[in-house]
Amino acid sequence: SCCVGDSTTLHSADIISTVEFNHSGELLATGDKGGRVVIFQQELESKNQPQCRGEYNVYSTFQSHEPEFDYLKSLEIEEKINKIRWLPQKNAAQFLLSTNDKTIKLWKISERDKRPEGYNLKEEDGRYRDPTTVTTLRVPVFQPMDLMVEASPRRVFANAHTYHINSISVNSDCETYLSADDLRINLWNLEITDRSFNIVDIKPVNMEELTEVITAAEFHPNQCNTFVYSSSKGTIRLCDMRASALCDQHSKLFEEPEDPSNRSFFSEIISSISDVKFSHSGRYMMTRDYLSVKIWDLNMESRPVETYQVHEYLRSKLCSLYENDCIFDKFECCWNGNDSVVMTGSYNNFFRMFDRGYRQDVTLEASRESSKPRSVLKPRKVCTGGKRKKDEISVDSLDFNKKILHTAWHPQDNIIAVATTNNLYIFQDKL
């Protein structure tokens, strides 16, 4: 089943803007509005409690992006981290890509637990010795030291995006990655920073004719030539880079025909896709629009194979949500390790899980009050009409300022990371 709960770790931060596990799940990276990246590491299983997986503690913190000023356009470029993506681990060091609106950076995170001691020409504190006092030769020796985690920027990929970057995705070939902004997608080589290839460009010649933007993009997990991108009109395009250098012509177009009975002035806005994620298997992809999560079979373009309503009770509130701008909130979604459960966030610090196999769904809440360490999360329910039962919350009582936009699922285990505005919750399954 998909119930989680048992141990909770809570970390406070600046407004969290992205959350991502690495490929082993040992590390969890968060980016925030202040341009900082905080990496948590899972502690090794303790001998005292063998049944409890380790908690996540802060491993490294560094300033990834600083606010910049574009003098040409007189605009400030926000340092907020929009996305973090880990590279598969190749050696002892870890690498991740982090991006703000304009610039992507490759960071190397490495551990240092030894340091050389016994230099010939320098004292221990670094001062140079008086050369006349050097009478013997000695070879420096590595001595253990307290663990130090260093983050160093290895590449800076800049000046390739006119519009705001919304997605980055590392290719399965581990050599290239894509970055997508509102109108264009660029392909980069991880080693080369002064050049990128434009592979999608939907900017119209006449900007007056602009009616659609790119909202998310991702490489296929196995096929290094395939990627998808979603749009503000609710379409997903799958492109094959072998077909042509510029992938403006899609290979497949995924679009569900509109339900005429639900048509309103807000139909387009709520159909805008805020996130797209391939399943780990590569057979399916999931899209998140304002009210629902849809699972698509890559072999069927005409409609999704599964649709899950996240908060259908908001459909009658769309006008108010348009007024207070909540209708533009971009929720993310994620798969669990074996693609059997999907998760996404909602309002009132609620998040939802949908078990595809058992056809069950659950609403849980991430809050200090309802989550004490070692407590089991209690399923929540929103009352949509009639008499409100005990413990139910009525739609009118929902706090729309408490939104969970970013969630992540451990690649193997039932461990999830849920970001409220300022706090990161990590929930683990009870064994």
Added chain:
Amino acid sequence: MRKRGSRSIYMPVHRRRKGREKANMYSKGTKRKFSDGVDNKAVAASYSLQRQSLLDMSLLKLQLCHMLAEPNLCRSVLIANTVRQIQEEMAHDGSWQVVTEALGGSGHGPSDRLVDTEVLCQSLEQQDGGPRLYSVMGYDGCREEEVVTDKALCSVVVGDRSPALLLGTIGHCWDRGELRVEDGVSKDSGMGDEEGTRSGEGAKMATGQVFGTFEIKNGAPGSDPALEELFSDVDASYYDLDTMLTGMQSAPKMGPYDFLDSLASSHGSVSNSSCRADLNELDHIMEIIVGS
């Protein structure tokens, strides 16, 4: 707000308080069903009122977007598309009269405008009692289809209405005034001597009255101080959708609002020669407003 004229005035349906309807709405899901006793015309008025509110709100959002150094492009595009949809539908069903009458008669403050969101959010099919195909018209299509067959008159309600309404009203009322000359023009107005009411003297006079404010530019005396104040607040770039969308791009051109412009200009062939000069004047005025 005085209501005059030969037609009944439909007041907007006020927000239904908690009770049966609300419980029904939530318990039955998203589709609302009208109870049998509701007057369809009243509902249509309510719908138009809310649609106008939505339009005003959207335009305000775009204006705020524009004031930001670097607007969120996705959000701007979605709002702009919503504005286009509303305007296209308004142009398509020609429901100006109900809108302006209702607005003229109600005197709602801005906080009251978003009433009964359920009606607005519901299916467009259920309006006017029958399925309505939602026609997405490009601006070219809009131009060609704007042959006014609706006999409803449009009364100009000017005053402390949002500039958006006025701008839209101008375009349409111009058309109607144009075609209704021989039948006499309704004396419906709203606010007494503060507005540019239309007289029945013909299209040329109608234009002059409606665009009384613009005579300021030409140095004509007797302009309405209220209208003057209204238009002095209008930021020319308010309607410049393209500026918002392009943000960093150069040379903002006229955005979707130029369809009103083209509406006016496209009917040059319909009007007689005396109105052609007025059309040119209208074009000129529109250009000045939009700031191109």
